[in-house]
Amino acid sequence: MDVFVCAECGTELTAPVSRVALPVHTHYGAWEELHPPLMEPATYAVDPRPTGPPWRLWEEVGEDEAARQGVYAPVPAVSFGARNRIVIAPGDSRSMTLIPEKCAGYCQGLDGRDGPNLACEGCGRAVATRMDDCGSWQEVWLEPDAVARRPSGHPAGPAPGWADLERAEHRVTPVEPDGSWSRRWEAAVGVALAHLVATTEGCPVTLPSGPVADLLRHAVDRYLPPGPGARSVGLAGPGVPTPRLRP
Incomplete structure (x- = not known):
């Protein structure tokens, strides 16, 4: 199992977690509905595609550039955010505090529109984004350039069957x-x-x-x-x- 720490000061930001496959419904929700946590406790997943802001309209991006971002069919907007962001269950987050001025949402929670909204309690660096608005699964996305993975010292559980x-x-x-x-x-x-x-x-x-x-x-x-x-x-x-x- 691993833990993720702040790349700036080394503060542990997660409980011990084991890597699993990214759920296929990660980016598929329903408006005006609150969803449960995306990830099982003590697990994390990595999304190789760009996710999060900044966003650009499909009409502005075009088919070829969208394909380079991993999008192959028309969508309202294409993400040009970071690749390889790490998602965990909110309950597995540690030593992070909300950044009040970045806590905007659509109607029932936080949607991450302003970028990372969680800061490391050790040094104040923005390290992750909490999302729990309608249409989103409850999740915390760690920014790949703001965290580092370390062995936790705990053995990983058996692979699910x-x-x-x-x-x-x-x-x-x-x-x-x-x-x-x-x-x-x-x-x-x-x-x-x-x-x-x-x-x-x-x-x-x-x-x-x-x-x-x-x-x-x-x-x-x-x-x-x-x-x-x-x-x-x-x-x-x-x-x-x-x-x-x-x-």
Whole structure:
């Protein structure tokens, strides 16, 4: 496990944390809704793409420059912030204090529009951004040039496996209480479809009958039209036997 410290004075800014994959729903939320913490306790993730301010309008940036920032479809604004920012759960932050003049938000919390809004208590350097406004998951983003990673001296826990997904806290129903799609499911399904299209390299795909076909058939038929040489897709997960490998 690691801890992150202030690059200026060495003050520890986090509890011991272990690196995990960046959640696919990190930048996908819903306006006028408050979301829970993005990260599990004692974990952190790194976003290789630019995030946070400054932002530039899509019309000003253009398709080619947006692609260099990792954005490949039109969006209202493109981030030109730092790459490799580190995200942790707010409860894992230590020895940081809010910078009052940088605590603007849309309506229900902080949205980070003014840049880092958390300062190191040891030296006063701006080191991180707290975000918890509507449409954002509750999170703290450490600035990569303001912090340094150090070994914590605590052993890392075992890598999560399929069995961990069966625990109640990891079960996410597809539908919200108001009847709308789960925000996490919407993001995960979109990412899964993108991976499927990229992996098959344009070849047609045969989906297993049932919920997967019901969910993805329309999009798969649009992006991977039927034809000869179709590849088959199998399921994996808790309680699902590993399929026998085929050519």
